Amino acid sequence: MSVENKVAIVTGGASGIGFHYALELLQNGLRAVTLADTDAAKGEEAVAKISNDFGADKVLFVKTDVTVKDQLANAFKQTVEKFGNLDIVINNAGVMVEAIWEKMININLNGTIYSCILAMEEYFPKYKSGDEAVIVNISSTVGLQAVPILPFYSATKHAIIGLSTSLGTPQNYATTKTRIVTICPGPTDTPLLQDLENKAFNERYRALTGAFLKFVGDAGKPQTIDFVPKCMMKAIQEGSNGSIWVVENGEIYEIAPADRKDMKK
Ligand SMILES: NC(=O)c1ccc[n+]([C@@H]2O[C@H](COP(=O)([O-])OP(=O)(O)OC[C@H]3O[C@@H](n4cnc5c(N)ncnc54)[C@H](O)[C@@H]3O)[C@@H](O)[C@H]2O)c1
Secondary structure (H helix, E strand, C coil): CCCCCCEEEEECCCCHHHHHHHHHHHHCCCCEEEEEECCHHHHHHHHHHHHHHHCHHHEEEEECCCCCHHHHHHHHHHHHHHHCCCCEEEECCCCCCHHHHHHHHHHHHHHHHHHHHHHHHHHHHHHCCCCCEEEEEECCHHHCCCCCCCHHHHHHHHHHHHHHHHHCCHHHHHHHCEEEEEEEECCECCHHHCCHHHHCCCHHHHCCHHHHHHHHHHHCCCECHHHHHHHHHHHHHHCCCCCEEEEECCEEEEECCCCHHHHCC
């Protein structure tokens, strides 16, 4: 699928990796993007930058907390009111704060689920401009492995894999014409990874922070943001329905989740 002339929503798109997904889509010919994010100040900055680089008619910021259903629905509504179509949804909004695990589950998982529902059941059927629409869900390499310091965050990212592979099945595609792809960035240099000690659940986990930093550091340090959006583009352009893509340390690769029978000990 080409993103040329398509319309996208990026949740959590005002800053961090999400903002760079928006830039990458626009660089590849996207017609317009909505940034749905809680942070109005960052949203304004993002709109100014995109307007300057691509044109003011290319971007809309909608102040949105993805955990508040009306607000998320409003971001979808405003998108089609302004741009007339909706073809791509990038479910990127996320936090990594173990101490607020219930809120984190609401943002990382429930926000993504409701966004998938809005896209597949309501908006894509009426507003996609081509034959097919795409959802990109954002998991993480910690959605694919055990992470002692971040069990609750890791759980949300494992759940995204289950959600995406179940939605991304031929049975669902047949009736929705929506392709679901998932990307799993490795540790990436954004505010999400800062101040880790205060994001741990309690003292016991805090003591493990050093070990986590070692885990972050396959390459000694987290990757920079710039390469991650290339994975999102590759998954949109080439990824089959239900496919899962990892991006870490300058490498993009697709993974094939094992059948449980192959996992038998
Ligand atoms: N940085 C990493 O190492 C890394 C690795 C793998 C996956 N991820 C995932 O990538 C996504 C983006 O992370 P990031 O590193 O850019 O983080 P970030 O903290 O830099 O940016 C997150 C963005 O989401 C927004 N946001 C937070 N809560 C929100 C809510 N309730 N509703 C709407 N917007 C909200 C923030 O305002 C911010 O603009 C997250 O889902 C994260 O879990 C990050």
